[in-house]
Amino acid sequence: MKKNLISVIILALVFANFVLTALLIFTVLPETKKANKMIDAVCSAIDLDVNSGAGSNQLSVPIDQTEEFKVNGGETMTMNLAQGSDGKSHYAVLSVTLLMNTKSDAYKKYGANSAEGLTAKESIIKNDINQVIRSYTIDDFNNDVTGVQDQILSDLQDMFGSDFIVGVNFSSVTTE
Incomplete structure (x- = not known):
């Protein structure tokens, strides 16, 4: 049971x-x-x-297919930043390096060894970088340096009508 x-x-x-x-x-x-x-x-x-977005600041080409172009000969550039909420003038001191895809068709035209190279267009490049940086306040710039680099990259790709510039780097950055 x-x-x-x-x-x-x-x-x-x-x-x-x-x-x-x-x-x-x-x-x-x-x-x-x-x-x-x-x-x-x-x-x-x-x-x-x-x-x-086309202007992402990520290296999408192998490093052996890239070449650097140091804007302003690698020297630092001083640029004003937009006036912030504190009402004071601020500036950024930085060195800018552009990374170019050597396998791109536009590299043959604008690359370092061509007659119409980036050196001949350097004043236009500096002006574009200056305009982008001037649109940021010191707080916005410090909080989003990658966003600033992406904006510069996007503007330069639009300017040259090509994506042979694949990266924008700041080798040194100081804001005051």
Whole structure:
């Protein structure tokens, strides 16, 4: 009799487990699927935002296919920043280096060894860099140096109508 009673209890527990599992499947699983769809939608939106834009300051070409161009001969340039909330004038002292893709078709035209090279266009490049930097306050500049570099890169790519310039680097930056 004891064995039958234990068998009945085990059978009842197995049945209860089956009922609770079915309840779990039909109540929790649909909500989990909805949450997963929402998470997938958010992740795909973030991926699109991160990868969008032509002017991302990321080196997308191998390092052996790049060449540096030091703006202003590698010397520092002093540029005014936009007036901030404190009402004082601020400036940035920085050295700018452009990274060029040597395998790009535009490199043959504007590269370092050509007659129409970047050296001939250096005053235009400096002016563009100056205009971008002047649009930032000291706080905005210090908090988003990468954004400043991306903006300069985007402007230069638009100016030359090509993406042979693949990066903008500040080798030294001082703000006051």
